[in-house]
Amino acid sequence: MPAPATVLVFLDPAFEGGRVADASKPQLMATDLGATRGDGVFESLLAVGGRPRKIQAHLTRLAGSARLLELDIPAEDAWRRAVETAIGEYRRQDPAVTAAGGTDDDEVVVKLLVTRGPEGAAAPTCWVQASAPGAAGRRQRETGIDVILLDRGYDSEVGERAPWLLLGAKTLSYAVNMAALRYAHEHGADDVIFTSADGRVLEGPTSTVLLAHLETTDDGAGGVRTIRRLITPQLDSGILPGTSQGALFTAAKAAGWELGYGPLEPKDLLDADAVWLISSIRLLAPVNHIDGQEIGTPELRRQLTAELNALFATIE
Amino acid sequence: MPAPATVLVFLDPAFEGGRVADASKPQLMATDLGATRGDGVFESLLAVGGRPRKIQAHLTRLAGSARLLELDIPAEDAWRRAVETAIGEYRRQDPAVTAAGGTDDDEVVVKLLVTRGPEGAAAPTCWVQASAPGAAGRRQRETGIDVILLDRGYDSEVGERAPWLLLGAKTLSYAVNMAALRYAHEHGADDVIFTSADGRVLEGPTSTVLLAHLETTDDGAGGVRTIRRLITPQLDSGILPGTSQGALFTAAKAAGWELGYGPLEPKDLLDADAVWLISSIRLLAPVNHIDGQEIGTPELRRQLTAELNALFATIE
Known part of the structure; x- marks a missing residue:
């Protein structure tokens, strides 16, 4: 059967x-x-199997973004109820899914949106949208992606000194992010990693950058042991805090990974054993090439991606 | 009577x-x-007296913006007809204005909007909106404005090397411009002049920067003559080409002004005999103070503003 139709649920005190x-x-x-x-x-x-993932992290970030834009948004409870309504309405359209109690394929994309409303409005316009995931994103989890590096124009310190640039907010003003993706597609790539004017690795247009380094050392008992290190750009470089990166870091740490935070340069990406763009909908997309150069090896990418996917699956 | 209600006219082949x-x-x-x-x-x-001002310059810039975003928009004729319909509908609501054949107060704000449409749409969503001008803008033409300088984060050359940043396009992604204006209001100012990361004067969030320099020289016959120079930041610094600035420059040149194009630094603004933010709705807003420092003198600002307003009034 066709994917269920998009569901809209407006936050409304009534x-x-x-x-x-x-x-x-x-x-x-x-x-x-x-x-x-x-x-x-x-x-x-x-939402997987009817459950929205990392809902608290998203609500916390939404509130942070709203604060930066001075938008007075409804309390978390109202958002949670609207999300529940939207997912419920969406899944009700697909009896096969709900009868089975949810399957691996039972994914729903949930968006929470806030606008300032019509000029002079007393309160923002707030709604939740539930819709079908795109095929491309799910495919890219398996096949991986090719990426190009593009200059974001800002230096990595401007976010600190210029709060009006809203660098820590996830705003609706995404025209540049969309233009960067079009530019990548026209140049034979699937996605983009932005760099700062001072040469630092920042983020993807709709994702966080993650890299892995494996290091073999003496285990002190005549053998060797492998140190597994997961690294992401430092947050104060004017990038968005990734909810998926944050959750994965917590799970990886518990599983014995060492964690690291940039500054990172393009060279660090090219030298990594694996690089991913991680985001809430597409999840972990392994990066096959950056500007045409292969990252790690197919086997290493596959193995590390499988390991992190297993960790990610444990996240609420 | 109250201002007429906002009019919407969608571009629609039917x-x-x-x-x-x-x-x-x-x-x-x-x-x-x-x-x-x-x-x-x-x-x-x-639109003044029912006539949209500088319509061709706006249509040309709209087409340029659309090209940068790869939006395939309707031909100029369709826009012109929709603008005419919107202005006509708007003015029909106010019989006093149309009976009088238009007065000085007969101003209508006309917006031309294009979105990419819902995901997967075959064509963009295009409409024209006619609405009443705000009181603040008209007041500021008379009283002038206080301005603060804010860092735009980009260096002045990034627009040339990074087309995906869309610096020459007038996009709907104006959250930063709106945030900069809120920041100014919270700091006791009316408006903003953005500077580049490398210290150049760029533009206002919704306006072009203009400054005047008067210079007295020997007229070669024992007397003195005053050279009047009108200057704006150079276009290739990643700013939007101002339709009002462009039209005013043409009129000023015909009236004997010398014209100049940046690079400009904040010092040039502070040393000017007058500074304006010029835009299509508010028109010429004389700048009284920049970061608390007075620009020129009240008499000089008044006199030069009156002279440029008279020139601007001749523009079609």
């Missing part, structure tokens, strides 16, 4: 669980500042 | 003059990429 709206009909005012100014914030997360 | 839609009802899909990604472009212009 509806405890949110107000379900028909996604096939216009629901936004044309004067909404989200549409006319990209003035708002959002989160994207994955 | 309606020659555009499809008039009720602005008091939702007209946009919640999945439109304009609302969810700030993925689109726009123009704002002023």
